[in-house]
Amino acid sequence: MVKARINGITVKVPEGTTILDAAHKVQIKIPTLCKHPDLRATGACGVCIVKIKGSQKMVRACCTPLEENMEITTHDPEIVAVRRSVIELILSRHPNECLTCGRNQNCELQKLASDFGVRRESFPQYLPDIKPDTSTGTIVLEPRKCISCGRCITVCQEMQNVWALSMLERGIDTRISPAGDISLADSPCVNCGQCSAHCPTGAIFENDETAKVWQALQDENKYCIVEIAPAVRVAIGEAFGLPLGQNCTGKLYTALRRMGFEAVFDTNFGADVTIVEEAHEFVERFVHKKGALPLITSCCPAWVDFMEKFYPDMIEHFSSCKSPHQIVGVLSKTYYARKKRLDPANAYVVSVMPCTAKKYEIKRSGEMFASGHQDIDVSITTRELGRMIKQAGIDFASLPDEESDHILGEYSGAGTIFGVTGGVMEAALRTAYDYITGGKLKNIDFENVRGLAGVKEGAVPVGSHTVKVAVAHGLRNVEAVLSKVRLAKARGEEPPYHFIEVMACPGGCVGGGGQPYGVTDELRVKRGKGLYKDDEAHTMRYSHENPWVKKVYQDFLGEPLGTKAKELLHAAYKARPEYKK
Amino acid sequence: MEKITKDRLDEVLKNPPPENGRYIRVGMSSCGVAAGAAEVFALLRSEVEKRKLAVPVVPCGCSGGCHSEPLVEVCVDGLPSVTYGKVNAEIAMRIIEEHVRDKRLVQDYIVDAPMKRAVAL
Amino acid sequence: MTTTVVLIRDTDSGGADRTRDVHDLFTQKVRDAGLQNEVQVVRAADLGIYNKGMVAKILPQGIVYAGIADADVDDIVTTTLAQKMPVSRLVYCGANEQVRIVMRNCxxxxxxxxxxxxxxxxxxxxxxxxYDLTPEKAIEELKTSGLRGRGGAGYPTWLKWSLARNAFGDRKFVICNGDEGDPGAYMDRSVLEGDPHSVIEGMMIAAYCIGATKGFLYIRAEYPLAIKRVQKALDDAYGTGLLGKDILGTSFCxxxxxxxxxxxxxxxxxxxxxxxxxGKRGTPRPRPPYPSDVGLFGKPTVINNVETFANVxxxxxxxxxTFASIGTDKSKGTKVFALTGKIRNSxxxxxxxxxxxxxxxxxxxxxVASGKKILAVQTGGPSGGVIPEQHFDTPVSxxxxxxxxxxxxxxxxxxMDEDDCLVDIAKFYLGFCVDESCGKCAPCRIGGFQMLKVLEKITDGKGMPEDLDTLKRIAQAMRKASLCALGQGAPNPxxxxxxxxxxxxxQHIVDRKCRAGKCTRLMRFEILDTSCKRCKLCVVNCPVHCIAGDREKGYRIDQEKCIKCGxxxxxxxxxxxxxS
Structure with missing residues (x-):
């Protein structure tokens, strides 16, 4: 432990704690623009400077460890003056477009300028003339608004190991861009959107498609269907000041219905179907030795894209089962439309996702048009939905709870934990255990696949077998798991795992790139807890026991992995180049 | 190449090799080359070879007197070592003919810039 | 028997050069004394002594006489050349000599x-x-020497090494910083080109001291000759077994x-x-941790500059x-400077x-070569400052x-002499830092750019008194909040x-004048009607055709259109x- 004084207050912290974190312990907030709790400090912005007694220099609180007997001053007129100068310098290179910016009232730079009472432009503005990059249709780069804090780059390179984003040029011309100044669509970008979730300003944001949704809702010929992903329900409340991690499923159904959706479904139903298919796939491979092991989950579109670009040798290991939201989409335009006597051409399916990559997934291959139409017409993020609810004048926090629409809105507890890392694995194991042993698990809470450790491993006894599993989240953690698989394959050894779950975003979908801003591990845990509580609150905690899932199979799909199921619920993968030419 | 051993280094320390008393050194660092030292070097070498003069022409680094480059230091029997500055082909020829052959120093080009007054400890 | 050589040079810059006259007189006197076979009298181009009248240097003894009058020549010939005795009254001792440590072999x-x-x-x-020292003893030796890093900041070399030695790491590295980039500085290039083995040996010693087995010489690509010579030196060192495995018969690799x-x-x-x-983008990262703890590939690393290794x-x-006997109390040894600008001997x-x-x-x-008045000297590259003539007696440390x-x-x-405009010089250095800013941290990236814009305003004749406050304010932010020395030092000039x-x-702001005439925007060109011979040479040569008129009325420059090209x-x- 290190003992020191910050603004005269004694503080004791473990060795290696930064001055910034130590100051927080004694209720001192040192402003910063570039430091994010998720990310290594880069020291880029220069706002968090403090004084150490005995030194002429000012040091950065974000990356200077507190040392024994240090005497730190975090706020005095000189420090504040320097900070103000730095903030004003940053503002001189940032457009004054707050009112029309997607980050209005939610921007870290705007907040700092407000806190410091910046009332005039001390330095003339010199703005770069750079066009936004809208090439992906998922996230938009607006380098004009970039303050070069470098968060997105640390996210893309270190947290996600994608290396799509980098800094180009130098000095005043420094800007974010894919290497080689190509478009984001031509880069290795996997659309995970973590860059947008970490950007302090409006320089990277989700491609806003709310207008399309409003237009569809306005269109009398359209029958508007909506589905909400598991992770959305525990995060949307943040946009309305509700407690962190609060499950708002009922309010969401109400709000969506009031916005004008005619059918309000739940992606969790699709999750239950995914599990039925995937668990069958697993049993085929594990018990009947048909197909490669390990089986790797494929419900995360950013992960799918990452695998196709960086691990194409793993294609045979991928579950061919579609992601839950695509399943709800295709069933809406086939099964539901038939039941409702609807022309699927007039059905308009909107999915609300914690995710920017879903915007990409809905058109990623021919299988996403299995209904004969685009199965999901538009996918919006939690952030976009939050804004739409506000635009609709709905007092979300006070809304009563309503139920989802029958039948594609009914879900099991296993379906809801899809939204948190380890959840898919846990749900699949519950069902697979049943399929393999014909019995029921005593304890269905798989604690060792829960939590925020980057890679979680476990061995689960299933009857006479042991199923070796691994769960990775945050794409940088994939390598550790898959290199073991590759090595075993190359040596012709037994695979190190039988079943692997991967989610591109740290924490899984609760930490998705389309979720409300300000994500930290603390918040990821709170959102995750919301989903686990939802699971526990369900009496029905096995996907394959969801009676409505059974009914859809009986009435429409036939057997899991059967012809109809294969046609509608499965997809194929192909190697894609990291860089399009 | 022959290995350099500890014994070899010890020997150098005990019995330092005698300084070669005869040489023509041409400053061949970037500053010298930029001022034309390469041509001067080539000319000196070919003249020495042609005339079978017993004085090696060797390149060396920059001694600091960049303003007077190309610098040519001449040390031949019977004369103290002197350095010529701003040497061109014509002066190089005069160095060969007057200084090396006739043992008469060339007028007007000798520099005794500070680097030559330096104390090497 | 070595011939005695008398080098003659008139070192006064004003007036007629009397070198030839005195040379002839000397030659005559030598002949009169019958010494013509033992003594050569030679006119030198430069004796490295200035403004000391007629100077004679006698080789190989190295005696220097200054302020020689014609009447003294006799004395020198009879006393020094004939009897080998000095003429004490004429002996010139000179100021401090150079001392060669780094450039000992150059x-x-x-x-x-x-x-x-x-x-x-x-x-x-x-x-x-x-053979004779443990790594600890060798580091101790460096401590005794008082050597400090020659890259600029002057961090004690022994301390850096000691930290790296004591840092935990399965591998350690030693790096030679040969990325010399200050405008006008090229001593590292010269040492790499002139004596590469001294640097390699220094790196070997560092590697031995900290326990490194791998090292890099980082040399800028603009130094092709240095790269070639260093590569040759490395090849030879490998070829003779001085690099690689079991160096000099020990286990050191x-x-x-x-x-x-x-x-x-x-x-x-x-x-x-x-x-x-x-292999990454070259941007600084915050310190601590220092490279001695977390350096190349995350391993403890010693980085020293070329000159430092040559000292080692x-x-x-x-x-x-021996080393510590030279220099001042806190700054030991020597320093190599690249002397450039308005100087006779660059x-x-x-x-x-x-x-x-x-x-x-x-x-x-x-x-100053031109004989003009010296105004100032700039040291320390773009992070350094301009020192005015009144402080020239300050010792360098x-x-x-x-x-x-x-x-x-x-x-x-x-x-710099009086032909230089100090505002323009400051703008030049700042412009260098703005160009070279990596763009990572906001104070340097934007602060430098904004300061440059203010300076441009001033040299364009649009400056306001409050611009100086703006400059000071940004300078403070850059100094205090920039991440690395580039941004922290950029406002210094x-x-x-x-x-x-x-x-x-x-003058620039209030009088709208540039004393040195460097800030062209502040200048005004006018045709003096009385002196003008109507030859139209200016009209023909004006690149923007802003001179008009005729033979009757004379010619005038349109001040609006004039680009002040001169x-x-x-x-x-x-x-x-x-x-004007």
């Missing part, structure tokens, strides 16, 4: 010949370290490799350099005490620490230069010129174009 050895280096006691330092820098100035900053060697091999060869000088600036500039450098608002830096020393040459700024002023044969 200009002497053939840099491409390892044998030359061996003959000059090369690789004795590493031999001594390997070391591999060295050249890495090219792509010309980014910021890569001279150690953490940016490490990033560059790792000297210290291990000659002992710490070149490299190596002087003991503590030598006054005036000695370097006036005695060694020979003062890390501390003293810092006190003057400048900086030792890597050793650039640029002399402006702050130091504002301090010492406030009047120049006032072409008319240059071409006029009758001094009919006035510049």
């Amino acid at each position: 200009g002497i050895v053939n840099p491409e010949c390892i044998e030359d280096y061996i003959a000059r006691k090369g690789y004795q330092g590493i031999k001594r370290a390997l 070391l591999d060295l490799e050249v890495r090219l820098g792509a010309g980014a100035f910021v890569c001279g900053e150690e953490t940016a350099l490490i990033a560059s060697v790792e 091999s000297y210290i291990l060869l000659n002992g710490a005490k 070149g490299l000088v190596e002087i003991p620490m503590g030598t006054p600036l005036r000695v370097i500039i006036e005695d060694i450098g020979g003062g 890390y501390e003293h230069l810092l006190e003057l608002g400048s900086f030792m830096g890597s050793g650039g020393m640029i002399v 402006i702050i130091s010129t504002m301090k010492y040459f406030a009047e120049e700024y006032r 072409r008319c002023f240059e071409v006029c044969k009758f001094e009919a174009v006035a510049r």
Whole structure:
């Protein structure tokens, strides 16, 4: 432990704690623009400077460890003056477009300028003339608004190991861009959107498609269907000041219905179907030795894209089962439309996702048009939905709870934990255990696949077998798991795992790139807890026991992995180049 | 190449090799080359070879007197070592003919810039 | 029997050059004394002595006589040349001489010949370290020597090594920083080109001391000759078994490799350099952790500058005490400076620490070539400051230069005379930093750019008195909040010129005048009707066709259209174009 004084207050912290974190312990907030709790400090912005007694220099609180007997001053007129100068310098290179910016009232730079009472432009503005990059249709780069804090780059390179984003040029011309100044669509970008979730300003944001949704809702010929992903329900409340991690499923159904959706479904139903298919796939491979092991989950579109670009040798290991939201989409335009006597051409399916990559997934291959139409017409993020609810004048926090629409809105507890890392694995194991042993698990809470450790491993006894599993989240953690698989394959050894779950975003979908801003591990845990509580609150905690899932199979799909199921619920993968030419 | 051993280094320390008393050194660092030292070097070498003069022409680094480059230091029997500055082909020829052959120093080009007054400890 | 040589040179810059007359007189007197077969009298081009009248240097004895009158010639011939006795009244002792440590072999050895280096006691330092000293003892030796890093900041070399030695790491690295980039500084290039083995030996000693087995020489790609010579030196060192495995019969192993820098100035900053060697974008990262703990590929690393390593091999060869006997209390040894600008002898000088600036500039450098008044000297590269003439008696050391608002830096020393505009100079240096800013941290990236815009405003004649406050405000933010020394030091040239040459700024802002005529936008060209001979040469040469008129009325310059290029002023044969 290190003992020191910050603004005269004694503080004791473990060795290696930064001055910034130590100051927080004694209720001192040192402003910063570039430091994010998720990310290594880069020291880029220069706002968090403090004084150490005995030194002429000012040091950065974000990356200077507190040392024994240090005497730190975090706020005095000189420090504040320097900070103000730095903030004003940053503002001189940032457009004054707050009112029309997607980050209005939610921007870290705007907040700092407000806190410091910046009332005039001390330095003339010199703005770069750079066009936004809208090439992906998922996230938009607006380098004009970039303050070069470098968060997105640390996210893309270190947290996600994608290396799509980098800094180009130098000095005043420094800007974010894919290497080689190509478009984001031509880069290795996997659309995970973590860059947008970490950007302090409006320089990277989700491609806003709310207008399309409003237009569809306005269109009398359209029958508007909506589905909400598991992770959305525990995060949307943040946009309305509700407690962190609060499950708002009922309010969401109400709000969506009031916005004008005619059918309000739940992606969790699709999750239950995914599990039925995937668990069958697993049993085929594990018990009947048909197909490669390990089986790797494929419900995360950013992960799918990452695998196709960086691990194409793993294609045979991928579950061919579609992601839950695509399943709800295709069933809406086939099964539901038939039941409702609807022309699927007039059905308009909107999915609300914690995710920017879903915007990409809905058109990623021919299988996403299995209904004969685009199965999901538009996918919006939690952030976009939050804004739409506000635009609709709905007092979300006070809304009563309503139920989802029958039948594609009914879900099991296993379906809801899809939204948190380890959840898919846990749900699949519950069902697979049943399929393999014909019995029921005593304890269905798989604690060792829960939590925020980057890679979680476990061995689960299933009857006479042991199923070796691994769960990775945050794409940088994939390598550790898959290199073991590759090595075993190359040596012709037994695979190190039988079943692997991967989610591109740290924490899984609760930490998705389309979720409300300000994500930290603390918040990821709170959102995750919301989903686990939802699971526990369900009496029905096995996907394959969801009676409505059974009914859809009986009435429409036939057997899991059967012809109809294969046609509608499965997809194929192909190697894609990291860089399009 | 022959290995350099500890014994070899010890020997150098005990019995330092005698300084070669005869040489023509041409400053061949970037500053010298930029001022034309390469041509001067080539000319000196070919003249020495042609005339079978017993004085090696060797390149060396920059001694600091960049303003007077190309610098040519001449040390031949019977004369103290002197350095010529701003040497061109014509002066190089005069160095060969007057200084090396006739043992008469060339007028007007000798520099005794500070680097030559330096104390090497 | 060696012939005695008398070198003659008139060192006074004013008046007629009397070298030839005195030479002839000397020759006559030598002949009269019958010494013509033993003595040669030679006119020298430069004796490295200035403004000391007629000077004679007698070789090989090295006696120097200054202020020689014609009447003294007899005395010199009869006393010194005939009787080998000095003429005491004429002896010139000179100011401080240079001392060669770093450049001890430069200009002497053939840099491409390892044998030359061996003959000059090369690789004795590493031999001594390997056989006679433990790494701790060798570091102790460096501590005694008082050697401080020659890259600029002057961090004690022994301490850096000691930290790296004690840091935990399965591998350790040693890096030589040869990314010399200060405008006008080239001593590292010269050492790499002139004596590469001394640097390699220094790195070997460092590697031995900290326990490194791999090292890199990071040399900028703009130094092709240095790269070639270093590569040759490395090849020879490998070929003779001085690098690789079991060096000099011990278990010490070391591999060295050249890495090219792509010309980014910021890569001279150690953490940016490490990033560059790792193949990443060359930007600095916050310290701590320092490279001695977390360096190249995350391993403990020692980075020293070329000059530092060249000192190390000297210290291990000659002992710490010899080294420490030179220099000042806190700054030991010598420093190499690249003397450039308005100086007679531009070149490299190596002087003991503590030598006054005036000695370097006036005695060694020979003062301003043009004979104009010296205004100032800039040291420390773009992070350094401008030191005015009134402070030229300050001894050169890390501390003293810092006190003057400048900086030792890597050793650039640029002399300015009254033809230089200090505002323009400040703008030049800041422009360099703005170009070279890596763009990572906001204060440097935007602050430097904004300051440059303000300076441009001032030199364009649009400055306002409050601009000086803006400059100070941004300078404070850059100094305090920039991540690395580039941004922290970038305002120094402006702050130091504002301090010492406030009047120049006032003239630019208030009088809209540039004393030196460097800020062209502040100039005004006019045709003096009375002197104009109507030759139209200016009209023909004006690139923007802003001179109009006819033979009757004369010609006028349209001040709105004039771009102040000065072409008319240059071409006029009758001094009919006035510049103000």
